[in-house]
Amino acid sequence: MKKLIIITTLYLISQIKTQYFLHPQNNLQQDSTQMTSLTIQSKNTSNSEFCFGTPLNYFSFTLHSSSNDFSLSENNYPLLTIREQNQINILSKKLTLNETYINGNLKIKGINQWKLIYEENFDESIEGWSNKTISKCNGITMLGGYCIFSKGETEKIYDKLPEHNMIRIQANFHFIDNWNGESGYLKINNGKNGEMNYIWIESYTAFEGNYGINVCGGKMPEGKFSSPIDVVVNHNSDSIKIAFGSNLEMDPCDESFGISGVRIFVR
Ligand SMILES: [Ca+2]
Numbered sequence: 651m652k653k654l655i656i657i658t659t660l661y662l663i664s665q666i667k668t669q670y671f672l673h674p675q676n677n678l679q680q681d682s683t684q685m686t687s688l689t690i691q692s693k694n695t696s697n698s699e700f701c702f703g704t705p706l707n708y709f710s711f712t713l714h715s716s717s718n719d720f721s722l723s724e725n726n727y728p729l730l731t732i733r734e735q736n737q738i739n740i741l742s743k744k745l746t747l748n749e750t751y752i753n754g755n756l757k758i759k760g761i762n763q764w765k766l767i768y769e770e771n772f773d774e775s776i777e778g779w780s781n782k783t784i785s786k787c788n789g790i791t792m793l794g795g796y797c798i799f800s801k802g803e804t805e806k807i808y809d810k811l812p813e814h815n816m817i818r819i820q821a822n823f824h825f826i827d828n829w830n831g832e833s834g835y836l837k838i839n840n841g842k843n844g845e846m847n848y849i850w851i852e853s854y855t856a857f858e859g860n861y862g863i864n865v866c867g868g869k870m871p872e873g874k875f876s877s878p879i880d881v882v883v884n885h886n887s888d889s890i891k892i893a894f895g896s897n898l899e900m901d902p903c904d905e906s907f908g909i910s911g912v913r914i915f916v917r
Protein backbone atom coordinates (compact mmCIF):
# COMPACT_ATOMS: atom_id res chain seq x y z
CA MET A 651 0.00 0.00 0.00
CA LYS A 652 2.26 2.75 -1.34
CA LYS A 653 -0.09 5.60 -0.49
CA LEU A 654 -0.60 4.50 3.05
CA ILE A 655 0.89 7.01 5.39
CA ILE A 656 1.53 5.71 8.81
CA ILE A 657 1.99 7.89 11.79
CA THR A 658 3.29 5.94 14.71
CA THR A 659 2.98 7.73 17.99
CA LEU A 660 5.19 6.50 20.74
CA TYR A 661 5.44 7.76 24.24
CA LEU A 662 8.87 7.52 25.67
CA ILE A 663 9.60 6.92 29.29
CA SER A 664 10.50 10.60 29.60
CA GLN A 665 6.89 11.38 28.53
CA ILE A 666 8.21 13.28 25.58
CA LYS A 667 5.93 12.34 22.70
CA THR A 668 7.93 11.33 19.69
CA GLN A 669 6.25 10.84 16.33
CA TYR A 670 7.75 8.78 13.58
CA PHE A 671 6.38 9.71 10.19
CA LEU A 672 6.66 7.06 7.54
CA HIS A 673 6.12 9.53 4.76
CA PRO A 674 7.45 10.00 1.21
CA GLN A 675 9.21 13.22 2.25
CA ASN A 676 10.59 11.63 5.34
CA ASN A 677 13.84 9.83 5.72
CA LEU A 678 11.92 6.93 7.20
CA GLN A 679 10.18 6.33 3.89
CA GLN A 680 9.71 2.73 3.03
CA ASP A 681 7.06 0.69 1.28
CA SER A 682 6.53 -1.93 3.88
CA THR A 683 7.70 -3.00 7.27
CA GLN A 684 7.45 -6.42 8.68
CA MET A 685 7.61 -7.31 12.32
CA THR A 686 6.32 -10.04 14.53
CA SER A 687 5.31 -7.88 17.45
CA LEU A 688 4.82 -4.21 18.27
CA THR A 689 4.04 -3.04 21.77
CA ILE A 690 2.99 0.51 22.53
CA GLN A 691 3.14 1.16 26.22
CA SER A 692 2.82 4.63 27.66
CA LYS A 693 3.47 5.88 31.15
CA ASN A 694 0.40 5.69 33.37
CA THR A 695 -0.64 9.27 32.75
CA SER A 696 -0.56 9.10 28.94
CA ASN A 697 -2.60 7.27 26.36
CA SER A 698 -1.08 4.51 24.25
CA GLU A 699 -1.99 5.22 20.67
CA PHE A 700 -1.52 3.92 17.15
CA CYS A 701 -2.66 6.08 14.22
CA PHE A 702 -3.22 5.61 10.49
CA GLY A 703 -3.55 8.63 8.22
CA THR A 704 -2.44 12.25 8.25
CA PRO A 705 -2.42 14.61 11.25
CA LEU A 706 -5.72 16.10 9.99
CA ASN A 707 -7.49 12.92 8.93
CA TYR A 708 -6.75 9.68 10.69
CA PHE A 709 -8.03 6.58 12.41
CA SER A 710 -6.52 5.56 15.71
CA PHE A 711 -6.44 2.73 18.20
CA THR A 712 -6.10 4.12 21.69
CA LEU A 713 -5.76 2.67 25.16
CA HIS A 714 -6.90 5.49 27.43
CA SER A 715 -4.82 5.82 30.55
CA SER A 716 -7.57 7.43 32.67
CA SER A 717 -10.37 4.90 32.03
CA ASN A 718 -8.51 1.88 30.66
CA ASP A 719 -10.97 1.96 27.74
CA PHE A 720 -9.68 0.78 24.40
CA SER A 721 -11.13 2.65 21.43
CA LEU A 722 -11.14 2.81 17.67
CA SER A 723 -11.60 6.44 16.66
CA GLU A 724 -11.88 8.55 13.53
CA ASN A 725 -10.26 11.95 13.95
CA ASN A 726 -10.41 11.49 17.71
CA TYR A 727 -14.16 10.68 17.62
CA PRO A 728 -14.64 7.19 19.13
CA LEU A 729 -16.44 4.68 16.87
CA LEU A 730 -16.05 1.68 19.15
CA THR A 731 -14.86 1.29 22.71
CA ILE A 732 -14.03 -1.80 24.71
CA ARG A 733 -14.38 -1.31 28.42
CA GLU A 734 -13.33 -3.47 31.30
CA GLN A 735 -15.50 -6.55 31.94
CA ASN A 736 -15.76 -7.21 28.18
CA GLN A 737 -18.26 -4.44 27.51
CA ILE A 738 -18.16 -3.25 23.93
CA ASN A 739 -19.86 0.02 22.99
CA ILE A 740 -20.45 0.94 19.37
CA LEU A 741 -20.72 4.70 19.06
CA SER A 742 -20.77 4.91 15.30
CA LYS A 743 -23.92 6.53 13.88
CA LYS A 744 -24.49 3.63 11.49
CA LEU A 745 -23.85 -0.06 11.99
CA THR A 746 -24.20 -2.60 9.18
CA LEU A 747 -24.08 -6.30 9.91
CA ASN A 748 -24.58 -9.19 7.55
CA GLU A 749 -25.80 -11.53 10.25
CA THR A 750 -26.23 -11.16 14.00
CA TYR A 751 -26.31 -13.88 16.63
CA ILE A 752 -27.61 -12.91 20.06
CA ASN A 753 -27.22 -15.58 22.70
CA GLY A 754 -28.51 -13.54 25.64
CA ASN A 755 -31.05 -10.76 25.97
CA LEU A 756 -31.56 -7.88 23.58
CA LYS A 757 -32.32 -4.73 25.56
CA ILE A 758 -33.46 -1.38 24.21
CA LYS A 759 -33.08 1.43 26.73
CA GLY A 760 -32.80 -1.17 29.48
CA ILE A 761 -35.94 -3.13 28.51
CA ASN A 762 -35.71 -6.77 27.46
CA GLN A 763 -37.18 -7.29 23.99
CA TRP A 764 -39.32 -10.23 22.89
CA LYS A 765 -37.41 -13.13 21.41
CA LEU A 766 -39.09 -15.31 18.81
CA ILE A 767 -38.25 -18.88 19.87
CA TYR A 768 -40.63 -20.97 17.76
CA GLU A 769 -42.55 -20.26 14.57
CA GLU A 770 -44.74 -22.68 12.65
CA ASN A 771 -46.48 -22.00 9.37
CA PHE A 772 -47.27 -25.70 8.78
CA ASP A 773 -45.74 -25.53 5.31
CA GLU A 774 -42.91 -27.90 6.15
CA SER A 775 -42.50 -30.54 8.83
CA ILE A 776 -45.22 -30.73 11.47
CA GLU A 777 -43.99 -32.24 14.67
CA GLY A 778 -45.28 -32.58 18.19
CA TRP A 779 -48.98 -31.87 17.63
CA SER A 780 -51.42 -34.46 19.00
CA ASN A 781 -53.50 -34.05 15.85
CA LYS A 782 -51.37 -32.84 12.99
CA THR A 783 -53.58 -33.13 9.92
CA ILE A 784 -53.20 -30.04 7.78
CA SER A 785 -55.24 -28.53 4.99
CA LYS A 786 -55.03 -25.57 2.66
CA CYS A 787 -57.76 -22.99 2.45
CA ASN A 788 -57.82 -19.69 0.64
CA GLY A 789 -54.04 -19.93 0.13
CA ILE A 790 -53.31 -20.53 3.80
CA THR A 791 -51.86 -23.80 5.05
CA MET A 792 -53.40 -24.55 8.41
CA LEU A 793 -53.40 -27.13 11.14
CA GLY A 794 -56.85 -28.72 10.91
CA GLY A 795 -59.40 -26.85 8.85
CA TYR A 796 -62.40 -27.89 6.77
CA CYS A 797 -63.61 -31.45 7.43
CA ILE A 798 -60.72 -31.95 9.92
CA PHE A 799 -61.06 -30.01 13.23
CA SER A 800 -64.40 -29.54 14.96
CA LYS A 801 -65.06 -30.42 18.60
CA GLY A 802 -61.91 -31.18 20.55
CA GLU A 803 -58.32 -30.06 20.73
CA THR A 804 -54.88 -30.38 19.29
CA GLU A 805 -51.99 -29.79 21.66
CA LYS A 806 -48.23 -29.51 21.66
CA ILE A 807 -45.38 -29.05 24.14
CA TYR A 808 -42.74 -26.45 23.26
CA ASP A 809 -39.61 -27.10 25.31
CA LYS A 810 -36.07 -25.77 25.67
CA LEU A 811 -37.30 -22.23 26.22
CA PRO A 812 -34.52 -19.87 27.32
CA GLU A 813 -34.71 -18.17 30.70
CA HIS A 814 -37.66 -15.77 30.79
CA ASN A 815 -40.41 -14.21 32.90
CA MET A 816 -43.14 -13.75 30.31
CA ILE A 817 -44.40 -15.67 27.30
CA ARG A 818 -46.29 -14.39 24.28
CA ILE A 819 -48.31 -16.67 22.00
CA GLN A 820 -49.49 -15.53 18.60
CA ALA A 821 -51.57 -17.51 16.10
CA ASN A 822 -54.48 -17.15 13.70
CA PHE A 823 -57.73 -18.94 14.55
CA HIS A 824 -59.82 -19.67 11.45
CA PHE A 825 -63.60 -19.98 11.96
CA ILE A 826 -64.94 -22.00 9.03
CA ASP A 827 -68.59 -22.53 8.03
CA ASN A 828 -71.59 -23.07 10.27
CA TRP A 829 -70.68 -21.73 13.72
CA ASN A 830 -73.70 -20.80 15.89
CA GLY A 831 -72.16 -18.94 18.80
CA GLU A 832 -69.76 -21.71 19.77
CA SER A 833 -66.29 -20.78 20.98
CA GLY A 834 -62.77 -21.36 19.83
CA TYR A 835 -60.03 -21.21 22.44
CA LEU A 836 -56.37 -21.44 23.38
CA LYS A 837 -55.24 -23.11 26.62
CA ILE A 838 -51.85 -23.39 28.29
CA ASN A 839 -50.67 -25.54 31.22
CA ASN A 840 -50.16 -22.72 33.72
CA GLY A 841 -52.59 -24.10 36.34
CA LYS A 842 -51.61 -25.00 39.87
CA ASN A 843 -50.45 -28.51 39.03
CA GLY A 844 -49.95 -27.92 35.36
CA GLU A 845 -53.67 -27.88 34.58
CA MET A 846 -54.68 -26.42 31.27
CA ASN A 847 -56.20 -22.95 31.59
CA TYR A 848 -58.04 -20.90 28.99
CA ILE A 849 -56.04 -17.82 27.99
CA TRP A 850 -57.99 -16.88 24.84
CA ILE A 851 -61.63 -17.52 23.92
CA GLU A 852 -63.64 -16.13 21.07
CA SER A 853 -67.16 -17.00 19.95
CA TYR A 854 -68.57 -16.65 16.47
CA THR A 855 -71.92 -16.89 14.74
CA ALA A 856 -71.96 -17.40 11.01
CA PHE A 857 -74.36 -15.27 8.99
CA GLU A 858 -75.84 -16.56 5.78
CA GLY A 859 -76.77 -13.64 3.61
CA ASN A 860 -76.04 -11.75 0.46
CA TYR A 861 -73.14 -9.91 2.00
CA GLY A 862 -71.16 -12.92 3.21
CA ILE A 863 -67.94 -14.04 1.62
CA ASN A 864 -67.38 -17.74 1.28
CA VAL A 865 -63.67 -18.47 1.14
CA CYS A 866 -63.32 -21.86 2.72
CA GLY A 867 -64.96 -25.27 3.18
CA GLY A 868 -68.72 -25.48 2.66
CA LYS A 869 -71.15 -22.92 1.25
CA MET A 870 -71.58 -20.98 4.51
CA PRO A 871 -69.66 -17.66 4.36
CA GLU A 872 -66.70 -17.02 6.67
CA GLY A 873 -67.46 -13.85 8.65
CA LYS A 874 -64.35 -14.30 10.77
CA PHE A 875 -62.03 -16.25 8.58
CA SER A 876 -58.88 -15.25 10.44
CA SER A 877 -59.00 -14.03 14.02
CA PRO A 878 -55.60 -13.07 15.46
CA ILE A 879 -54.54 -14.47 18.82
CA ASP A 880 -51.92 -12.44 20.69
CA VAL A 881 -51.72 -13.28 24.39
CA VAL A 882 -49.05 -12.40 26.96
CA VAL A 883 -48.89 -14.22 30.31
CA ASN A 884 -46.42 -14.53 33.16
CA HIS A 885 -44.39 -17.67 32.66
CA ASN A 886 -40.93 -18.89 33.70
CA SER A 887 -40.87 -22.63 33.07
CA ASP A 888 -38.55 -23.94 30.36
CA SER A 889 -41.47 -25.62 28.56
CA ILE A 890 -45.11 -24.90 27.81
CA LYS A 891 -48.02 -27.04 26.63
CA ILE A 892 -50.55 -25.24 24.47
CA ALA A 893 -53.86 -26.50 23.06
CA PHE A 894 -56.17 -25.05 20.44
CA GLY A 895 -59.75 -26.26 20.50
CA SER A 896 -63.44 -25.53 20.25
CA ASN A 897 -66.76 -26.61 21.73
CA LEU A 898 -68.31 -27.21 18.31
CA GLU A 899 -70.70 -30.16 18.25
CA MET A 900 -71.36 -30.91 14.62
CA ASP A 901 -69.40 -32.74 11.98
CA PRO A 902 -66.18 -30.95 10.88
CA CYS A 903 -67.55 -30.85 7.35
CA ASP A 904 -70.37 -28.67 8.71
CA GLU A 905 -68.37 -26.43 11.05
CA SER A 906 -64.66 -26.44 11.64
CA PHE A 907 -61.60 -24.48 12.70
CA GLY A 908 -58.00 -24.25 11.65
CA ILE A 909 -54.82 -22.75 13.12
CA SER A 910 -52.01 -20.97 11.30
CA GLY A 911 -48.99 -18.81 12.03
CA VAL A 912 -48.12 -20.03 15.54
CA ARG A 913 -45.36 -18.03 17.17
CA ILE A 914 -43.89 -18.38 20.66
CA PHE A 915 -41.97 -15.41 22.09
CA VAL A 916 -40.34 -15.02 25.51
CA ARG A 917 -38.65 -12.21 27.38
CA1 LIG B 1 -72.96 -25.05 14.74
Ligand SMILES: [Ca+2]
Pocket residue numbers: 826827864865866867868869870871872
Ligand atom coordinates in the same frame (compact mmCIF):
# COMPACT_ATOMS: atom_id res chain seq x y z
CA1 LIG C 1 -67.46 -21.61 3.94
